[in-house]
Amino acid sequence: MQDATLTWRKSTRSGAAGHCVEIANxxxxxxxxxxxxxxxxxxxxxGTDWAGFIAGVRDGEFDRPRA
Structure with missing residues (x-):
């Protein structure tokens, strides 16, 4: 979805490497x-799916296994 009226933002914790996502409401x-x-x-x-996704992120559900 490319819409010039959307305001995309990313976490203030995003590093300089650019490994992040942006969200828009x-x-x-x-x-x-x-x-x-x-x-x-x-x-x-x-809304419900977003809350579930955020809960999974906080719980480490999507963390990559450490080698």
Missing amino acids: VPAAVLMRDSKDVTGPVLAFG
């Missing part, structure tokens, strides 16, 4: 994209 969803590929795919989460 729209009335019915939270949109998320890769900050390195701003013309690439966008994920859309409804």
Whole structure:
């Protein structure tokens, strides 16, 4: 979704390496994209799904296994 009216933002904890995502809010969803590929795919989460995603991030559900 490429819309010039969207306000995309990323975490203030994002490092200089650019390994982060950006989010934008729209009335019915939270949109998320890769900050390195701003013309690439966008994920859309409804309110309940977004809350579940954030809970999974906080719980380490998506952490990469350490070698």
